[in-house]
Amino acid sequence: MRLVFAGTPDFARVALQALRAAGHEIALVLTQPDRPAGRGLKLTPSPVKQAALDAGIEVAQPRSLRLEGKYPDEAASARALLERVAPDVMVVAAYGLILPVWTLRLPRLGCLNIHASLLPRWRGAAPIQRAIEAGDARTGVTIMQMDEGLDTGDMLLERTVPIGQTLTAAELHDALAQEGGRAIVQTLATLAQLTPRPQPEDGVTYAAKLDKAEAALDCTQAAELLVRRVRAFNPVPGATIRLPGLADPVKVWKAQALPGVGEPGRVLNATAQGIDIATGEGLLRLLELQKAGGKRQPVDVFVRGWQPD
Known part of the structure; x- marks a missing residue:
């Protein structure tokens, strides 16, 4: 398929590389602007940006996608790029920006999110850490059809990962990143056969951002x-x-x-x-x-x- 990929950290980089390895055309990558890092606070590209540049993929780094927000010119430029690319699907993984309605509706087959939990448990920003903190025996990855809510869209595919008694967030992150890459490739390969399932109303929890x-x-x-x-x-x-x-x-x-x-x-x-x-x-x-x-x-x-x- 012809894809736009939106993601920022290492978790998303794994999925981007899995999609390329599966033969999908990544026409454009959206990622967060470069951030200061290290002792010298040098502006550093995100792992997703670096992977995209290494692969020769076009990269855009708008600070917002809201046409009526703080950076309307950057949002309008991003919209023009997306319209030119005309993707079949936008794949989103830990991007860090809220997607407005126009973004959700632009791809021919919508926007798919790779979320690092078994929804509806641990919607939100820190699902990996909150699952360990709560003592959950298992977690996983959910591929979700995105809507306007916070991780509320219909589910397409889930993969489960056990949480061992000694597993750290770093170790669980790496395991889930690999599962996320495999899951999104499987989802796109079987998208026509998958039936979207609404998330259950019971069992909703929110993974608050780490402080x-x-x-x-x-x-x-x-x-x-x-x-x-x-x-x-x-x-x-x-x-x-x-x-x-x-x-x-x-x-x-x-x-x-x-x-x-x-x-x-x-x-x-x-x-x-x-x-x-x-x-x-x-x-x-x-x-x-x-x-x-x-x-x-x-x-x-x-x-x-x-x-x-």
Whole structure:
């Protein structure tokens, strides 16, 4: 098919490359404007833009697609491009811009979204992280026919992915990205045979955008929840905890929950096996940490350089 692809991060790049490998014509790529990155805050293209440029695909980076919004000239230019390309389908994956009605109606067969959850659970911005945080046993990818709502469109295809007990958001992201690429290729190959299914009204949940304020672990909560948050916030925003003797919070990259009791927040043991902190329910054992400005360290290395008050 003749496609327009709209996406920005690495999750979307995987799908773009899968579509190219399947033989589809990617006539145009829409992606977010370049953003400052790294210590020098150099303007850096998104993973999708870089992949498109490497493949010789035309790229557009409007700041908005709303013709009556803040950047109407950029939106009008994008519309002219899309009308010239006249795609059969627009495939959308973690694009980062809301598609107005004119965009949804322009492709001959509409707009298809690759969403990283089993809808209607975890509509919204952070479905991967919220699934881990909530303790879900499984998640997956849904290919959805887009409408004007927030991840409310009819479903065309789903693929399920289990969430293991130790899986981090980074690992789950990579697994779902691969499934998303396979799912969108399968959807386009069988589109004429697929029957759109309305999303169930029961089971709707929303995956709120991650906030840096969530990074700080609250030891009045249960250890099991805190461990899930460590996994869910790896790598971004990164879970943090305050330890005695250190002025700045420490990032926690790996932890486990153990039975035990104590005053929430109190360090009960600090050995090469782990730093045990009492919580509202059970003990939180820290296994991999990172001081501010330092490198990630296994706990046996960390404790050798840590002198609590």
